[in-house]
Amino acid sequence: MTQMTITLDLEDYAKPSEIRKILKNIKGVARVSTQNKTLSSTKKQVDDKEWLSMIDKLQNSVNPSDIDWNDERTRYIMGER
Numbered sequence: 001m002t003q004m005t006i007t008l009d010l011e012d013y014a015k016p017s018e019i020r021k022i023l024k025n026i027k028g029v030a031r032v033s034t035q036n037k038t039l040s041s042t043k044k045q046v047d048d049k050e051w052l053s054m055i056d057k058l059q060n061s062v063n064p065s066d067i068d069w070n071d072e073r074t075r076y077i078m079g080e081r
Helices: 016-024 048-058 072-077
Strands: none
Touching: none
């Protein structure tokens, strides 16, 4: 089992309840739990420019053949009906 930690910056108007629903619907997710911690704005774990750079590198790095389009949760998340 692999465990992942996601940190939300609520200053960007993130909706934790919506993100939690999405994570629960991802195939293979066993449990979603929350832990509230306050991070000061000076202690952000990843600099904004570094974050954007990482996102740019992810563009076009997903192989569509790896996605299970037969799974109803995948279709829901991707907006297909």
